[in-house]
Amino acid sequence: MYNYNEFDKAFLDERVEQFSAQVARRIDGSLTEDEFRPLRLMNGLYLQLHAYMLRVAIPYGSLDAAKMRQLAYIAERFDKGYGHFTTRQNIQYNWPKLPDVPAILRALADVGMHAIQTSGNTIRNVTSDHFAGAAADELLDPRPFAELIRQWSTDHPEFQFLPRKFKVAITGSPNDRAVVKAHDIGLRMVEKDGEVGFEVIVGGGLGRTPIVGKVIRDFLPQEDLLPYLESVVSVYNLLGRRDNKYKARIKITVMENGLDTYRELVEQEFIGRRALFNGVDQALLDEIHARFRRPDLAQGRSVEAFDQAYGADPVFRSWADTNLAAHKQGDHAIVTVSIKAHGETPGDASAEQMRVLADLAEEFGYDELRISHEQNVILPHIHKADLPAVHARLAAVGLATANVGLISDIIACPGMDYCALATARSIPIAQQIAERFDELKLEHEVGPLKLKISGCINACGHHHVGHIGILGLDRAGVENYQITLGGDGTETAAIGERTGPGFPADEIVSAVERLVKAYLEHRSSVEETFLETYRRLGMAPFKEALYGEVKERHAA
Amino acid sequence: MSRRFTPKVVTANHLLEGDAVWLTSDNAWTRTMSEAQFLDDEDLANERLAYALTQEADVVSPYLADAQLGENGPEPTHFRETFRTRGPSNYAHGKQVEVA
Ligand code: HEM
Ligand code: SF4
Numbered sequence: 001m002y003n004y005n006e007f008d009k010a011f012l013d014e015r016v017e018q019f020s021a022q023v024a025r026r027i028d029g030s031l032t033e034d035e036f037r038p039l040r041l042m043n044g045l046y047l048q049l050h051a052y053m054l055r056v057a058i059p060y061g062s063l064d065a066a067k068m069r070q071l072a073y074i075a076e077r078f079d080k081g082y083g084h085f086t087t088r089q090n091i092q093y094n095w096p097k098l099p100d101v102p103a104i105l106r107a108l109a110d111v112g113m114h115a116i117q118t119s120g121n122t123i124r125n126v127t128s129d130h131f132a133g134a135a136a137d138e139l140l141d142p143r144p145f146a147e148l149i150r151q152w153s154t155d156h157p158e159f160q161f162l163p164r165k166f167k168v169a170i171t172g173s174p175n176d177r178a179v180v181k182a183h184d185i186g187l188r189m190v191e192k193d194g195e196v197g198f199e200v201i202v203g204g205g206l207g208r209t210p211i212v213g214k215v216i217r218d219f220l221p222q223e224d225l226l227p228y229l230e231s232v233v234s235v236y237n238l239l240g241r242r243d244n245k246y247k248a249r250i251k252i253t254v255m256e257n258g259l260d261t262y263r264e265l266v267e268q269e270f271i272g273r274r275a276l277f278n279g280v281d282q283a284l285l286d287e288i289h290a291r292f293r294r295p296d297l298a299q300g301r302s303v304e305a306f307d308q309a310y311g312a313d314p315v316f317r318s319w320a321d322t323n324l325a326a327h328k329q330g331d332h333a334i335v336t337v338s339i340k341a342h343g344e345t346p347g348d349a350s351a352e353q354m355r356v357l358a359d360l361a362e363e364f365g366y367d368e369l370r371i372s373h374e375q376n377v378i379l380p381h382i383h384k385a386d387l388p389a390v391h392a393r394l395a396a397v398g399l400a401t402a403n404v405g406l407i408s409d410i411i412a413c414p415g416m417d418y419c420a421l422a423t424a425r426s427i428p429i430a431q432q433i434a435e436r437f438d439e440l441k442l443e444h445e446v447g448p449l450k451l452k453i454s455g456c457i458n459a460c461g462h463h464h465v466g467h468i469g470i471l472g473l474d475r476a477g478v479e480n481y482q483i484t485l486g487g488d489g490t491e492t493a494a495i496g497e498r499t500g501p502g503f504p505a506d507e508i509v510s511a512v513e514r515l516v517k518a519y520l521e522h523r524s525s526v527e528e529t530f531l532e533t534y535r536r537l538g539m540a541p542f543k544e545a546l547y548g549e550v551k552e553r554h555a556a
Numbered sequence: 557m558s559r560r561f562t563p564k565v566v567t568a569n570h571l572l573e574g575d576a577v578w579l580t581s582d583n584a585w586t587r588t589m590s591e592a593q594f595l596d597d598e599d600l601a602n603e604r605l606a607y608a609l610t611q612e613a614d615v616v617s618p619y620l621a622d623a624q625l626g627e628n629g630p631e632p633t634h635f636r637e638t639f640r641t642r643g644p645s646n647y648a649h650g651k652q653v654e655v656a
Binding site (some may be wrong): 026027032035047048050051052057080096098099224345348360371403416417418422425427428431474477478501 | 569570571573574575576581612613617631634635636639640643644645646647649650651
């Protein structure tokens, strides 16, 4: 984990003091809401449908046991006993009361955390792979590069007034788990002739105008990273539209000017900029490398306990098969703890569950935890011999659901159960779909399937990149759910395609069941995934599964 | 023919608690929508909203929401406003358990 120098104790204390005074002044009437609103938003405090909502930052989704325990304490003391992990790799509290917020921020600052939100049209938080530093398929740990970009972009004088906000994502593996193609700039580490560098992707994004980013440079040497990024951003700074908020993101700039023109301008710019970088960035990178704490993994311990449990216990085996990922050190594993028990709210963890996660990280996991953008919690380094014990402890608090990557591992935004911007609910739809497939006992047979739900066009639930995406809309005062198929958030990214008319709330679950059954019927073998079948056959068989019956009914 | 006015209530979020509240005819804020003042006249609705906008010490972002008259008083007509009278559907939290 990285120890921030910028967010040192004094700085956080000062921010807490400042916001506490602002809250007091809003309550006593000396600040109007118009004056207070931007201040509270900067401090992560939003007003939702039924209450305030506090969004707590978790940089790179990484935290330790002490931080997790404090999140549990806050959930219990100031909220309703739980917190909501989000696709932005942060945690949200749904029920804070305004007078309590200073005390919550105080409690966060005590463990070096905060709710300060980056805002404005600048380069935002850099996001990266939740398996970073652990994954077997990783070429290099992306986090030092992410931190380098963050330090370079923070207060960069040229980029304080970009046409619009700007997000960068980076993955250290050819297998993209950071959805880099849905960011303004995506960086994917690749190997060429024995050298590790970056594939640079520009102009991706979801929301109102979903676009898959395009490769602007297929191989960028590591040491050229900052001058090249600076060139990409400076071209955007000049060309990006400032007349229309909906056309201001780089995705539109690249589309309107054409990728080839954009690339040429970047390469021209790059010549001069590269000459100006005289190695300071590389010195900075060395310094960052030195400050990343990496665990000293146990060596030479037997993994027999794992093999035994795997052979003897089918429940453990099923969990191990779905929830573990390959660690770069073969006798360790990456554990994805599913926060998606069937019928529960995706991403919600109780204070008790958070404490168990903290305990497990401390006892077995080198004090490391991660939050994934898929709303699960990761224990990135667990020795295989400890997995049976970890599994048993998770099971005792309802955290051992064996469904990671399956249809019930649903991403869902808060939707109209909490969010003031929503056009429909998402959570109950997620709950019902998970329960339906649990009853059908079908999801392991169905295999990898990503289902994602958003409660409005802002696409916080990433529905565009779900193999099955669901978007909740308000159609003449009734909740209606539109389905998209074939979305993909990985290195083979694609935006899902609409199937046709949406479904009312009481029909959407059965519609999804029909889609999945159509897949089972049409797949060429058990190895062919839902996405592969869709890519091979296209929309037709799925459309028929969805709407065929209706047509017949009308004809009859 | 004059356009028919859809009746309204004035609603907002409470400054301290953050929850939904409705304006009553005696200038109080209630947590029970049926106790709100039913506004079936456009001029009156605008006048009450203008008053609500001066109540920053108690509430945040007041607005006019569509309503209809039920047995016990004003009722929501849109599902979003219905949810605001109840709370979320995934837990028994909010007004569905807090307001008698
Ligand atoms: C409940 C309060 C929330 C509000 C009011 C909210 C609002 C928004 C808005 C307005 C945008 C579009 C921003 C823009 O493009 O200018 C957005 C984007 C986004 N939100 Fe939320 N959101 C909320 C909760 C969440 C949650 C809980 C998550 C995670 C589960 C989330 C994840 C995201 C993501 C990933 C994007 C970026 C989508 C993209 O790539 O365009 N949001 N949100
Ligand atoms: S997608 Fe819409 S409904 Fe869902 S959290 Fe984002 S803004 Fe709210």
